[in-house]
Amino acid sequence: MTGVLQVLQYAASLVFVLLGLLTLRDFLRHRERSRGFLALAIGLLGVVSLGGLVQRFTGSLGAPFQDLLVVVLLASGYALLLFRSSFIPVAPRTQWITLGGLILVAGVYIVLYGGGGGGSPSSLQAGATALVVGAWSACVAEPIVRFWIASSDKPAVQRGRLRSLSVGFGSLVVILIFAALGSGAPRPPVAQLFTQLVALLAAPLLYLAFSPPRWLRREWAYPEEQEYRDAVRELLLFSPTRQRVAERALEWAIRFVGADAGFIADADGSVLAASGIDESQAERLQGQLGAPSDDPTHRIHDGQQQTAVVIPLPLSTGTGVLAVIAGAFTPFFGSDEVGRLTGYAANITAGLDRAVLTERIAALERTKTEFLNLASHELRGPITVIRGYLSMLDRGSLGEIPEQARKALPVLTAKADEMNGLVEQMIEAARLEDGRLELSTRRADLREVVRLAIEMAQPLTDSTHALVFDSPDIEVPVMIDVERISTVVGNLLSNAIKYSPAGGSVTCSVALEDHVGKVVVTDQGVGIPADRIDCLFTRFGRIVTPETSHIPGTGLGLYLSRELARLHGGDLTATSIQGQGSTFTLAVPLMEEARA
Amino acid sequence: MTISALLPPIPPTGLARGQTFRLDDGAGRPPRILMIEDDHTIATMYRCQLQADGFEVRLATDGAYGLHLAQADPPDLVLLDVRISKLDGIEVLKTMRTDPRLVAPPVLILSNYSNGAMVREGLALGAREYLVKSQTTHSELAEKIRSHLPHPAESCSGSGGTRLRWRRRAFSRRRQPVQG
Numbered sequence: 001m002t003g004v005l006q007v008l009q010y011a012a013s014l015v016f017v018l019l020g021l022l023t024l025r026d027f028l029r030h031r032e033r034s035r036g037f038l039a040l041a042i043g044l045l046g047v048v049s050l051g052g053l054v055q056r057f058t059g060s061l062g063a064p065f066q067d068l069l070v071v072v073l074l075a076s077g078y079a080l081l082l083f084r085s086s087f088i089p090v091a092p093r094t095q096w097i098t099l100g101g102l103i104l105v106a107g108v109y110i111v112l113y114g115g116g117g118g119g120s121p122s123s124l125q126a127g128a129t130a131l132v133v134g135a136w137s138a139c140v141a142e143p144i145v146r147f148w149i150a151s152s153d154k155p156a157v158q159r160g161r162l163r164s165l166s167v168g169f170g171s172l173v174v175i176l177i178f179a180a181l182g183s184g185a186p187r188p189p190v191a192q193l194f195t196q197l198v199a200l201l202a203a204p205l206l207y208l209a210f211s212p213p214r215w216l217r218r219e220w221a222y223p224e225e226q227e228y229r230d231a232v233r234e235l236l237l238f239s240p241t242r243q244r245v246a247e248r249a250l251e252w253a254i255r256f257v258g259a260d261a262g263f264i265a266d267a268d269g270s271v272l273a274a275s276g277i278d279e280s281q282a283e284r285l286q287g288q289l290g291a292p293s294d295d296p297t298h299r300i301h302d303g304q305q306q307t308a309v310v311i312p313l314p315l316s317t318g319t320g321v322l323a324v325i326a327g328a329f330t331p332f333f334g335s336d337e338v339g340r341l342t343g344y345a346a347n348i349t350a351g352l353d354r355a356v357l358t359e360r361i362a363a364l365e366r367t368k369t370e371f372l373n374l375a376s377h378e379l380r381g382p383i384t385v386i387r388g389y390l391s392m393l394d395r396g397s398l399g400e401i402p403e404q405a406r407k408a409l410p411v412l413t414a415k416a417d418e419m420n421g422l423v424e425q426m427i428e429a430a431r432l433e434d435g436r437l438e439l440s441t442r443r444a445d446l447r448e449v450v451r452l453a454i455e456m457a458q459p460l461t462d463s464t465h466a467l468v469f470d471s472p473d474i475e476v477p478v479m480i481d482v483e484r485i486s487t488v489v490g491n492l493l494s495n496a497i498k499y500s501p502a503g504g505s506v507t508c509s510v511a512l513e514d515h516v517g518k519v520v521v522t523d524q525g526v527g528i529p530a531d532r533i534d535c536l537f538t539r540f541g542r543i544v545t546p547e548t549s550h551i552p553g554t555g556l557g558l559y560l561s562r563e564l565a566r567l568h569g570g571d572l573t574a575t576s577i578q579g580q581g582s583t584f585t586l587a588v589p590l591m592e593e594a595r596a
Numbered sequence: 597m598t599i600s601a602l603l604p605p606i607p608p609t610g611l612a613r614g615q616t617f618r619l620d621d622g623a624g625r626p627p628r629i630l631m632i633e634d635d636h637t638i639a640t641m642y643r644c645q646l647q648a649d650g651f652e653v654r655l656a657t658d659g660a661y662g663l664h665l666a667q668a669d670p671p672d673l674v675l676l677d678v679r680i681s682k683l684d685g686i687e688v689l690k691t692m693r694t695d696p697r698l699v700a701p702p703v704l705i706l707s708n709y710s711n712g713a714m715v716r717e718g719l720a721l722g723a724r725e726y727l728v729k730s731q732t733t734h735s736e737l738a739e740k741i742r743s744h745l746p747h748p749a750e751s752c753s754g755s756g757g758t759r760l761r762w763r764r765r766a767f768s769r770r771r772q773p774v775q776g
Contacts, residue, residue: 380708380730381635388641391734397648420730431711438712 005189008196013053015203020046026211035210037083038165042206044076045172067110070132074102077139080169084143098139105135133176140169157212157258160220165209171202221256228252232344235351240362242266242355246273249348253324256344257309257337260327264348267318272352276325289323296338300325309338311345316353365433373430379423387416425556429539432563439481439567443591446476446485446517447510453486454508457493464503467493471510476517477591480568485588488561488572492521492584495558498551499582500525516570516587523583528576536574537562561586626652627745630671632662632688633706634680638729642675642706642737649738659683663691670697673745676723678707678714686714689721702744706732 020043027039051069081090081098112128144166151162175195208216231252239245246264250273254262261276265286274282288300289310298308306325313320322345390413392398401409431437454469461467478485489508496506504524511518528536540555562572569589576582629651633639636657643653654671656662660682666674674692678685685705692698704725705718715726724744727737 377708380728381638384708384729385637385641387730388638388645388734392645392648395648395734397645423730427710436711 002189005192005196008193008200010053012196012199012203013049013056015200016049017046017053019203019207020044020050022207023210035083037079037086038210041076041079041083042210044072044079045206048073048076063113066113067106070109070113071106073136074106074132074139077136078102080143081139084146102135102139105131133179137173137177140173144169144173155255155258156220156222156224157217160216161209161212161258164205164212168202168205168209171198171205175199175202224255228256232347236347236354239351239355241359242352243272245348245351245355247275249273249344249351250275250322253322253341253344253348256340257324259324262308262322262324264313265321265323267315267320272320276327285323285325286321289321296342298323309341311338311341313345313349313352315349316356320349320352322348369430369433372426373434376423376426376430379419380427383416383420383423387413387420390416422556425560428560429556432560437567439484441479441481441568444478444480444482444485446478446480446519446588447471449480449482449486450489450508450510450519453489453493456486456490457497460494460497461506462503465497465500466505468505468507469509470507472512474512476510476512478517478588479591480588481564484564485568485586488564488586489519489521491557491561492519492586495584496521496523496525496582499523501551504581512590513587515590517590519586521584521586522581524581527578527580527582528574529578530576533574533576537572626650627672627741628652628654629673629675629741630654630656630662630666630701631675632656632659632680632685633675633677634658635677645734645737646741649741651741659685659688663688666692666698666701667695671701673741674701674703675706675741676703678705678718679709686717686721689718689723693722700746702746704740704744706737
């Protein structure tokens with residue numbers, strides 16, 4: 001048992017010495033002030049451990065050496081407090097009081113313990129040891145609790161580091177208090193074994209907190225990966241503006257590497273988004289960075305020295321910049337972080353460039369809708385005048401007109417009405433597109449609506465056409481905007497007639513199904529190629545074939561009809577066999593009572 | 597604009613093939629309509645139509661002048677455009693609602709703008725109808741005017757069959773558009 005304990009003791013001491021050395025090495029690689037305090041805190045623990053080992057091998061080195069180790073221990077506690085202060089600031093006065101207290105404790109220890117080597121310690125000396133342990137624990141305990149609390153709302157990597165640090169130092173506090181309590185009497189071997197094991201575990205934890213290896217950083221970040229992938233998708237597909245893309249992208253770039261701040265600058269140097277720092281600060285830093293170079297890691301100064309990873313964004317308008325600035329709890333930026341950020345930057349570039357196109361398309365769409373709206377309303381004026389005078393001419397209110405001119409009147413009236421119909425379609429389309437279309441629904445019998453529409457369509461037929469109406473004997477109660485649904489049915493009927501140039505029958509049947517009232521319009525006309533049916537319902541999606549090229553139309557009718565049907569909660573679908581005719585089916589929801 | 601100058605002279609009221617109607621209030625005076633409309637061509641066309649239908653029509657080409665005419669000599673009915681210069685149609689309507697002499701004459705809005713908000717506002721301010729010019733036929737307009745005149749004369753159905761149109765928008769107070 002004693003042998004095992006001995007080995008463990010040496011191992012623990014060696015591990016701490018190693019910890020100090022590794023920390024020192026990592027610190028020298030990336031010098032940073034805030035991280036320096038953590039390196040100091042951990043490094044000094046290594047020094048204490050080394051001192052202990054030296055003492056054990058060489059026998060007692062005397063009181064001054066012992067005193068020096070105590071001072072080093074207290075200094076490591078103070079360094080941790082300074083590190084915590086760089087992370088969550090401590091008032092300068094508190095820092096000075098703490099420093100004074102620690103010096104006092106060291107002084108008391110040296111006076112009480114001075115020269116008192118060998119033999120079992122007196123109660124005064126035991127008290128002095130307890131005082132040192134107490135002071136060190138107090139210095140360390142506050143940051144431990146603080147780090148643990150602060151970790152909860154941090155990204156995965158930072159959270160992992162803060163927690164390792166808390167647990168690592170926490171274990172040391174336990175060990176030291178344990179040692180101080182038992183310093184008067186020999187401790188049971190089990191307790192000693194426990195102490196050494198805890199010390200052995202604490203060292204790697206502290207190292208992980210200081211400089212977590214790549215695999216561990218990945219492991220910590222793993223649960224965030226899926227969330228990240230979703231975020232990238234959203235970034236690429238659903239961000240409407242460049243600013244929004246930049247803001248979302250930056251938020252993730254920062255989380256991704258556990259940084260504190262960052263910004264994205266556009267090709268012209270203007271800051272698109274900044275997080276953790278304000279925009280003016282971002283602009284200052286952007287000025288310091290200069291052109292992106294091969295080495296993406298930069299040292300920047302803005303009040304204090306910071307490390308930033310700067311990734312160029314090859315935008316279509318020039319080269320922008322993604323800069324991520326390390327904070328106290330950012331792991332050192334290694335090739336892994338830089339690699340991930342570079343990969344991510346490709347997404348950001350794509351997202352930003354896509355947003356340019358989206359913005360441009362949206363602006364075009366807006367202009368087009370505005371134009372459609374303006375033009376169509378402006379056209380209503382002249383149409384009013386033309387139709388007004390035509391009706392007066394027709395009635396003879398403007399005096400008798402020659403017989404020859406009178407023959408032209410029906411044509412003029414029909415064409416003016418056609419023009420009016422087209423303008424109204426344009427207005428309806430514009431209204432639909434900017435979301436201003438409001439339905440005014442009321443209860444109606446679908447049979448009645450369709451019957452009236454058929455009556456209105458009757459004048460369009462010639463002697464070769466037959467309009468057949470088929471409806472059930474019972475009411476088909478629906479909640480609809482009657483004017484608009486009659487327009488849709490009228491439109492289907494007029495299409496059926498228009499696209500049956502050789503005549504034939506046009507059947508219009510009303511049916512009552514489970515949840516819907518249906519209007520089915522079937523013709524024996526030219527039909528539609530199967531692969532073009534979907535194209536029918538797109539805006540301006542007319543299908544022009546040699547047989548139909550002479551038939552006038554805007555290509556808005558079916559688009560509007562389907563949109564109107566869908567606004568009602570229904571739909572409009574089509575089936576067709578080319579050369580044999582088409583069938584259009586309009587479905588609108590039935591009234592609740594009729595469904596029961 | 598010279599278009600109106602090219603038009604045939606406006607015939608005297610109550611003429612032409614027995615299709616127009618002479619309306620009066622019993623004292624032989626035709627109903628007097630004030631039309632506030634800043635498009636001169638449209639205004640002239642309507643005046644021509646309405647005179648043929650037996651109404652007496654006064655024209656105001658901007659809102660402020662229209663209000664002045666109405667205050668000077670209250671008409672039997674007002675046809676009001678919304679987008680007009682000097683004083684917006686809605687403002688004219690608001691002012692009329694606060695003038696005791698102008699509360700009585702019914703107001704029909706006759707505009708080529710027909711978005712839901714405008715229609716609602718117009719009707720909420722007491723307009724009897726909101727008619728879209730291009731979608732209201734000659735006979736429909738005459739019918740609407742007659743139905744809203746203070747002492748409606750015999751009702752006469754207008755001529756002209758209904759044709760298949762894309763949409764006919766006539767909003768009345770009885771059937772306000774419902775937010776869809």
